[in-house]
Amino acid sequence: MNLAGFTVRRPVLTLMVTLISVTIGLMALSRLPIDLLPDITYPTITVTTEYPNAGPEEVEQLITRPVEEAVGAVEGVEEISSTSTEGSSNVRIAFGWGTNLEEASNDIRDRLERIIGALPDDADRPRVRKFDAADTPILLIGVAAPLDPIELRQLVDDRIRPRLERQSGVAAVDVWGGLEREIRVDVQPQRMQALGLDLQDVRDAIRDANVIVPGGDIMDGLFEVRVRTPGEFRTLDDIATTVIDVRNGAPVTIGQVADVQDTHQRVTRIIRINDDPGLRLAVRKQSDANTVEVARNVNAEIERLARDYPQLQIVPAVDNAAFIQRSIDNVSRSILYGGSLAVLVLLFFLRNIPSTLVAATAIPVSVIATFALIYFGGFTLNLMTLGGLALGVGLMVDNAIVVIENITRRRRDLGEDQNVAAVAGTGDVAAAIIASTLTTLAIFLPMFFAQELAGVLFRQLAYVVAFALFCSLLVALTLVPMLMARPTVERAAAPGFFTPLANGCGRLIRGLERGYLRALEWVLGNRAAVLLGAVILFVAAIAVVPRLGTEFMPATDDGEVRVTFEMEPGTRLDVIDEQVQRAEAIIGAAVPELQNSVVSVGSSTFRASSPARADITMSLVPRAERDRSSEDIANDLRRRLTDTAGATVRVRASQGMVFRRLGGGGEEQLEIDIQGFELETLDAVAREVADRLEDVPGITDIALAREDGTPQELVRVNRERAADLGLSVGRVARTVETALGGSTTGQFRDGGSEHPIRVQLQDARRMSTDDLLALTIPGLDGDNIALRNVVTLESAEGPIQIFRKEQQRLNTVSANVSERDLGSVVADARAALADMPLPRGVDITFAGDYEEQEAAFSELGLSMLLAIALVYMVLASLYESFRDPLIVMGAVPMAAIGVVGLLLATGTTLNTQSLIGCIMLVGIAVNNAILLVDQSARLRAHDGFAVGAAVREAARRRLRPILMTSLTTILALLPLALGVGEGGEAQAPMARAVIGGLLSSTVIALFVIPVLYTLFHREHRQ
Incomplete structure (x- = not known):
């Protein structure tokens, strides 16, 4: 007894198993978290070492190089890069995908233990940590209020931040901006x-x-009585009356040589929220927390804070979770719309409402059952898992269509009983649908073993599609024949208006069949011309491939535009802010789509850079509420802001959260690394690059990673003279440090809060060198x-940061790419640099997204070859x-005709998403050919048909199933292919590739496969 016979005889058991599966799936769905992408464990470890008061060159020589040499011998290391800045070294170690980071971290710690003794005594112990995508803030919150800036900062630090950090899943809340309270001891020289005192005496007295x-x-x-000596300062007078020394029997106090003020720390960064001065709070989630849930908790707390502190304006300026939620909702709608279109196709061809509903059951049952896999597999509802369901919606009904059509044919043509037709009809096509399902499943096998980023990223998609198709196969072999055997399916009455529509559809289908059979006769009579035409189209498609262009990932419009200002190093903060305010006025007039803006004037928050910098982050209204894309807005602003005097302005539309979560690298798309040893040589080569x-079209916002050095005055200590006078180099250095920058000598506690006490010369920033x-x-x-008498001053320019890669110094030229694809821009850039002479020891390489693209294309290309072999x-x-x-397999290469044609027509590039679609086509494109070849073989083996007659009869019988399965898949993918709505651009290339390839492969299956069959079996042809 076959499976269909068992389920027909045990309908209650079949229904119960189905209901249990659906119930488990629904329960799993209710508990599934939402995220943008699968959780990806980046195989990267960073080693951070603090070396206070050391310049970038000293940090590089004394910290960075020894660390690089130590960790370079760790097994599995693929790349080492580092950044040396003033007082800090950061070494980034990249491993191959699949590396056990726990073991790698232990190996690195062991290696570092061997060199710790050789590091400078003043250097902190190196900190080792795994790279975590949670380091990127998920929420940027602006806080503004008509309060004293010091009080506002105090309120946020003491009340607002702790309440936000208590929310479930929040790891930390960082606060920037405002004025932080400080007790200043301004010494009058x-x-x-x-x-006869010096600054060291003042510092020691306070301490x-x-x-x-x-x-x-x-x-x-x-x-027993405990004795304590509470000697903390309680008031500013306590500080002022502190005795420094006693001269001639009279005490010398702090107040006699300095002014003690309750003030604020020096302003190094200015924050504005929607044009109002304020603070910026960055919310970072815990590594294992869900972005959407954390953001939901934080936003709920923000509403409560707004009620508790009505004087505060608390604005979620940038909310990544909102984009994630809209993107997931958009893909969910695509699944719903696609499934509805697939059902309409079924209704058109079957012209029977009960039979259509039977076939349609494969969609909800398979989708809901797959939610159980997502839950128990530890996955989330993300663009990959839901995208897999959207891709599989049309395929889920394919097997049911073939089974229903064959059951209906046997009842109609052979007059069989419902039970007999259900069992025998399913048995006739069981081998064919199992074969077509297995070929589709086989293409995903290489992805399960892929190690690079693309393979890791799409693994969940592969699991979801494979499991959903397996479920649909079980439904087609069990639930469908059981339902088709029910008498109610045949006796169910259709609505009155449905009969004329059904009759009209029937006439169209019969006309289509007649037309197809006439065309097939002509094709079989002109086999050479048909094959030649197919080959010509295939060669033409391959020749057009270079015109498609290439990129790593399709950019998505997540409603964010960023503007960066950089001015000459050393430019005062107020000068930068003046230029930024002019730009803000231009932006306010030119961007009506602006929802919130966050302005940060000063050094970059997220990377070491010149302090002469400002960033404007603009969040736009949702995509459905604006006519322009974020890229259009960025291009318009770039034209308007290019004339900003004295500043280099870069405007870029965010490359999308998908891009940012994957890249883990720089902000720009194009990066060119210049490696060598001499900083001056590297900088000169970088400027020429x-x-x-x-002059390369499409390149905008060119920037150098290593900018011009910041102006410096080097204080050179004459060691011999200082020693003769009883002074140490350290004492001289600390005196200069305290005089100009000030030094913290303790904490002033007030009301449970601590505030630094800083000793500094009065009006230090206005001091001359004399x-x-x-x-x-x-x-x-x-x-x-x-x-x-002991020092000399020397004017110089010092590097702000020193970058290294593979233990060589590095400068990077980065740029954005606008209105062109990355692959074409890189080709033109290579041509522009081809005749550029390079100094000895200097190398130029294209890195960043292009490097990721090459690795992804290589792995996906290998996966495609393996998929073809497995099929x-x-x-x-x-x-x-x-x-x-x-x-x-003849249908596989011919699918390239439709893929290239549709990608070219829609302006879609070859990227990781479209290549995944091509890999899926390897399994999908053969399904229709399988139906024809299997039916032809059956007719020849069981009914004695000759080759030509068997091909013609098989084509007639399988025309409707082929058209139905192809159209259901195509129309189910249509909403996804349109790329409309938030995050739609991310999945559109995959859907377009599948649709284009399926269109051409369907035509190939209907016309070219019969020709190939007659050629391969010509010895039996009549």
Whole structure:
């Protein structure tokens, strides 16, 4: 007894199993978290080492290079890159995908233990951590209020931030902007020198007077009394009356040589929220938390905070979760619309409402059952898993269509009983639908073992599509024949208006069949011309491929535009802010789609850079509410802001959260690495590369990673003279540090909060070099020694940061790509740099997205070849023949005609998404050919048909199933292919590739496969 016979005889059991599967799937769906992409564990580890007060060159030589050499011997390391900035070293170690990062972290720690003793004594211990995508903020919140800036910052630090950090899933909330309270001790140099004191004396006096020391316990009768010495400052007067020294019996206090002020720290960054001064809060989630759930919790708390603090304006300026939710909703709608279109196709061809509903059951049952796989597999509802369901919706009904059509044919043509027709009709096509399903499943096998980013990313999609198709096969072999055997299916009455429509559809289908059979006769009579035409079309399609262009991932419009200003290093903060305010006025007039804006003037928050920088982040209204894309808005702003005097302005539409979550790299799409050793040589080559790229069409916003050095005055200490006078280099350096930058000498506690006490010379930022050299330090004999006696000043330019890659110094030329594809731009850039002479020891390589693209294309190309081989082996094992599988495989290369045609017509590039669609086509394109070849073989083997007659009869019988399965898949993918709505651009290339390939492969199956069959079996042809 076959499976269909069992289910026909056990309908209640079949229904119960189906209902249980659906119930489990629905329960799983209710508990599934939502995210944009699958959780990807980046195989990257960073080693961060702090080396206070050291310049970038010292950090590179003393910290970065030893760390690089130590970790370079760790097994599995693929690339080492580093950044050395003032006081900090960051070494990034990239491993191959699939590396166990726990073991790699332990290996790195072991290697670092061997060199810790060789690092400078002042350097902190290296910190090792795995790269975590959760480091990127999921929410940027703006806070503004008509309060004193110091009070606002205090309120946010003490009340707002703790409440947000208590929300489930929140790892940290970082606060930027506002004014932080500080107790400033402004030392007057004339008074200090007149009394023979120096800054070190002031620092030591404050530090020694601001302590709490436990004294121990004493016995007092029956009790033990604890003795404490509370010596903390309680008021500013306590600081002012602190004694520094005693001269001639009279105490010298802080107040006599300095002014003690309750003020704020020096402003190094200006934040504006929607044109109002304020603060910016960045919410970071825990690594294992779900983005949407965390954002939902935080937004709910923001509403409560707005009620509790009505004087505050709290605005979620950038909310990644909102885009994720809209993207998931958009894909969900695509599944619903696609499934509805597929059902309409079924109704058109079957012209029977009960039979259509039976076939349509395959969609909800398979989709809902797949939710159980997503849940128990530890997946999330994301663009990959839902995209897989959207791709599979049309395929889910294919097997049911073939079964229903054959059952209906047997009842109509042979007059069989419903039960007999259901069992025998299913048995006739069982081998064919199993073969077609297995070929589709086989294409996903290479993805399960892929190690690079593209394979890891699409693995969940492969699991989902494969499991959904397996479920649809089970439905077609069990539930469908059981339902088709029910008498109610045949006796169900159709609505009155349906009969004329059904009759009209029937006439159209019969006319289509007659037309097809006439065309097939002509094709079989002109086989050479048909094959030649197919080959010409295939060659033409391959020749057109270079015109498609290539890119790593399709850019998505996530409603975000960023503007970056960079001015000459050393430019004052207020000068930068003046230019930014002019730009804000232009943006306000030119971007009516603007929803929120966050302005940060000062050093970049997320990467080491020049402090002469400003960033404007604009969030736009949802895509459905605006006519222009974020790319259009960015191009318009770029034209309007190019004339900003004294500033380099870069405008870019965000490449989409998909891009940012995958890339893990820089902000720009095009990156060219210049590697060598001499910084001056690298910078000169980088500038020439940037000049040559200016003329390449499509390249915008060119920038150098290593900018011009910041102006410096080097204080060179004469060690011998200083030693003779009883001064150490450290004392001289600390005096200069305290005089100009100030140094923290303790904390002032007030109301449970701590505020730094900073000692600094009065009006230090206005000091001249002569004033600096006039500062004195007491020598061994108590005489005041002016700095000019032991130091010399030397003007220089110092690097802001030093980049390294593979233990070589590096400068990177980066740029955005606008209105062209990345592959074409890289080709033109290579041509522009081809004749550029390079100094010895300097290499130029294209990195960034292009490097990721090359790796992804290489892996996906190998996956496609393996998929073709696997499909052929599956067919050969099922047919027990090497010849018939070759006939079926003829549909695979011909699918390229439709793929290239549709991608070209829609302006879609070859990218990882469209290549995944091409891999899927390897399994899908053969399904229709399988139906024809299988039916032809059956007619020849069981009914004695000759080759020509068998091909003609098989084509007649399988025309409707082929058209139905093809159209259901095509129309089910149509909403996804349109790329409308939030995040729609991410999945559109995949859907377009499948639709285009399926269109051409269907035509090939209906006309070219019969020709190939007659050629391969010509010895039996009549």
